[in-house]
Amino acid sequence: MMNAVEGPRQPVVFSQVVDSLFRLTGRQRFDADTRKRLKAIGVDMDQPLLVAYSVPTWRATVGVCAELLHPHLSLDQARYRIGYALTDAYGRTTMGSAVLQLFRMLGWQSSLSRITRGLQSGTNFLSAHTxxxxxxxxxxxxxxxxxxxxxxxxxxxxxxxxxxxxxDAMMALVGAPFRSGEYQPEQSGLQHTVFVLHRKD
Known part of the structure; x- marks a missing residue:
């Protein structure tokens, strides 16, 4: 009997990150129309959260929350704000608190080599190099x-x-002496993104 052929591994974002996003946004903001939009995306707020969500579902959910939290900002600016605030919100979860506590104990220089560990507490598909x-x-x-x-x-x-x-939020939390990261589009590609952080004066 032939073995079943497995498909490619699926990248996902774990439920604790999605829950942190909803806590950040404020569940009272999710009216019936917004809940319907989220359900169409793949997140049913009337049911317990799934263990994990696909990347398209996650990105679309962030987009909906960006509209709710920052309707007067561009989507890029709103996504930045959410990314910054979500790191703090995730730090209040059991998993996130443990990761951030470790980073603070190690100090910013030692923490650089452990960014991937932090990422993989909330996703299964990202790594980081500095x-x-x-x-x-x-x-x-x-x-x-x-x-x-x-x-x-x-x-x-x-x-x-x-x-x-x-x-940027992670660097601030561990006391790293850098200004906001500058996105480097010419060095980035479909599946990698590069930032340069300059030291504070």
Whole structure:
């Protein structure tokens, strides 16, 4: 008997991150029409959250919450704000609190090598690499792990503005001496995103 052929591994965002997003947004903001939109996306707020959600569902859900929280900002600006605030909100969950407590204990320099661990407490498909540039600036490169590329196809697994906000918040939480990260589109690609952080004066 032949074994079943498995498809490509699916990239997902775990439910505790989705729950943190809803807590950040405020569940009272989700009226009947918004709940209907979310259900069509793949998130039924009238049922317990699933264990994990697909990347398209996650990104669309962030978009809906961005509209609710920051209706007067551009979507890119709103995604940045949500990424920043969500890192703090996620830090109040059991899993997030443990990760952030470890980072604070280690200090910002030691924490750089553990960014991937932080990412993988909320997703299964992201990694991060850092290196210092001439003059003391820090380059941070986020990547989708290769085994998930087939499942994503032509869709990017990383939203750069959301990731920028999340990264800036993490750096602030661990006391890293850098200004806000600057997105480097010319060095980024479909499944990787690059930022440069310059030291504060």
């Amino acid at each position: 290196r210092f540039l001439e003059g003391g600036a820090l380059e941070v490169r986020f990547e989708v792990l290769p085994e998930f590329h087939a499942a994503l196809g032509n869709q990017s697994g990383i939203e750069p503005h959301f990731m920028n906000g999340s990264m």
